Amino acid sequence: MKPRWEVSHSTYLAGRSHLDGVDHLANEMERKWGAGRLRLLVSPELRRKFDSQRSKLNDAIMTGELADVERESGRMVKAWMALDGAAVAAGAFPLSAEVWEASLPNGRVLALVRDNEEAAQISRSGRHVEVWTLAEVARVVEAFPGVAKAKQIWPGSRVEAVRREIVDPLDGFGADFNDEIPF
Numbered sequence: 001m002k003p004r005w006e007v008s009h010s011t012y013l014a015g016r017s018h019l020d021g022v023d024h025l026a027n028e029m030e031r032k033w034g035a036g037r038l039r040l041l042v043s044p045e046l047r048r049k050f051d052s053q054r055s056k057l058n059d060a061i062m063t064g065e066l067a068d069v070e071r072e073s074g075r076m077v078k079a080w081m082a083l084d085g086a087a088v089a090a091g092a093f094p095l096s097a098e099v100w101e102a103s104l105p106n107g108r109v110l111a112l113v114r115d116n117e118e119a120a121q122i123s124r125s126g127r128h129v130e131v132w133t134l135a136e137v138a139r140v141v142e143a144f145p146g147v148a149k150a151k152q153i154w155p156g157s158r159v160e161a162v163r164r165e166i167v168d169p170l171d172g173f174g175a176d177f178n179d180e181i182p183f
Contacts, residue, residue, distance in 0.1 A: 005066040015066050018073035022057070025080050032094045033087065034111075034129075035103040041087040053079040096121075101129070112137065 005015040029038055039047050057076045060068035095101065099122060100112045111131045113119050119131045141148050150157055 003061065003063055005060075005064055005069045011066045015069040018070050019061070022073045022076045022080075025077055029080050029084060030101065030103070032084075033092075034095045034099075035101040035109040037095075037101075038083050038087055041090060041092040042083055043086070046082065046086055050079045050083055 006012045053075055057072040060072040098118055102110050109129045111129050
């Protein structure tokens with residue numbers, strides 16, 4: 001069942017236009033401050049308010065009316081701006097232009113830097129960041145020639161997923177097995 005704000009083409013477009021603005025600002029803040037870093041640079045009280053607003057926006061997206069999505073989107077923009085202003089006021093520094101970060105689907109953060117010297121300078125700010133140098137990425141690309149071959153054959157292609165040839169039968173199962181150990 002679709003959320004109520006998605007019931008018609010016009011309400012979906014209206015809601016999506018507000019959400020696109022929030023998503024764009026969130027991407028800009030992650031580009032400026034790092035993936036998941038900005039909320040850690042502010043006071044616990046402001047972080048709590050920010051997280052509360054994220055929850056309200058998510059609720060509006062999942063079950064709300066168009067007016068709810070519009071209202072909570074506007075409030076989310078203000079929340080991002082409040083975090084940005086508080087971080088600047090606290091003297092925090094945005095990421096260096098030489099550091100690129102991306103959030104992985106499982107919540108991990110990957111940082112890409114030019115060399116080991118830059119890797120040593122990354123401020124982790126209380127979060128787990130996996131730092132990769134360009135030389136390390138080059139070695140990974142060399143180790144997976146199938147991915148590299150696709151890029152050579154189809155210039156401009158994008159890697160959207162990497163799959164193992166043999167599927168692990170435990171993928172998709174939780175770590176809580178109650179079965180008796182058979183050996």
